[in-house]
Amino acid sequence: GAVVSQHPxxxxxxxxxxxxxxxxxxxxxxxxxxWYRQFPKKSLMLMATSNEGSKATYEQGVEKDxxxxxxxxxxxxxxxxxxxxxxxSSFYICSAxxxxxxxxxxxxxxxxTRLTVT
Amino acid sequence: RKEVExxxxxxxxxxxxxxxxxxxxxxxxxxxxxxxxQDCRKEPKLLMSVYSSGNEDGRFxxxxxxxxxxxxxxxxxSKLSDSATYLCVVFSGGSNYKLTFGKGTLLTVNP
Numbered sequence: 001g002a003v004v005s006q007h008p009x010x011x012x013x014x015x016x017x018x019x020x021x022x023x024x025x026x027x028x029x030x031x032x033x034x035w036y037r038q039f040p041k042k043s044l045m046l047m048a049t050s051n052e053g054s055k056a057t058y059e060q061g062v063e064k065d066x067x068x069x070x071x072x073x074x075x076x077x078x079x080x081x082x083x084x085x086x087x088x089s090s091f092y093i094c095s096a097x098x099x100x101x102x103x104x105x106x107x108x109x110x111x112x113t114r115l116t117v118t
Numbered sequence: 119r120k121e122v123e124x125x126x127x128x129x130x131x132x133x134x135x136x137x138x139x140x141x142x143x144x145x146x147x148x149x150x151x152x153x154x155x156q157d158c159r160k161e162p163k164l165l166m167s168v169y170s171s172g173n174e175d176g177r178f179x180x181x182x183x184x185x186x187x188x189x190x191x192x193x194x195x196s197k198l199s200d201s202a203t204y205l206c207v208v209f210s211g212g213s214n215y216k217l218t219f220g221k222g223t224l225l226t227v228n229p
Contacts, residue, residue, distance in 0.1 A: 034216070034217065036219075042221070043205070043219050043220060043221035043222055044162065044205070044219040045219075046216055046217065046218070046219075049216055091159070093161050093162075095217070109161040109162055109163070110161060111160070111161050112159075112160070112161045114159070
């Protein structure tokens with residue numbers, strides 16, 4: 001079945017550094033990718049919707065200059081957490097969709113990236 | 119009203135019990151509905167879609183009431199392996215294309 005690969009699975013970085021997370025659709029072309037963040041014991045919160053070849057759409061309260069999203073190809077989207085701070089420590093998950101408008105959910109999730117900023 | 123609201127839980131049930139999860143959504147234009155399960159520190163995995171006519175998959179039954187904007191998931195004969203967080207997920211298309219997750223309800227099935 002369709003697989004979404006997310007890398008790295010976990011990362012520890014120092015405050016002020018930037019971290020890039022990759023999300024790849026391995027056997028299908030993902031026109032739309034979603035980036036979620038989940039704090040401990042909290043729900044998944046949508047951060048942004050990324051469409052291949054266009055700018056990402058960010059949810060209210062998510063700083064687009066801090067969380068840079070690039071969806072340059074149909075199989076790869078990246079999320080860069082710039083100048084990370086301890087409060088950015090969270091579980092980041094990507095989800096890839098086969099396409100929009102069909103009423104289908106993006107069923108395919110990456111395995112998540114656990115970011116710890118010290 | 120929150121976009122997607124679930125029973126806060128947690129639920130603790132013995133093996134073999136029947137447990138029901140409830141979920142309401144605020145956007146009447148929502149198109150598709152799903153139940154996901156998430157194990158601790160793992161990504162969500164699709165459990166089942168929810169169809170208007172209701173659908174069943176083994177011990178799991180999902181129902182949708184569009185008039186009441188209500189979704190449910192019933193687990194019969196619960197197993198230890200059913201212990202997880204169950205997430206109600208609503209898909210909205212059009213210009214507001216996105217998935218919205220409920221906060222999830224933690225289920226612990228005890229021996």
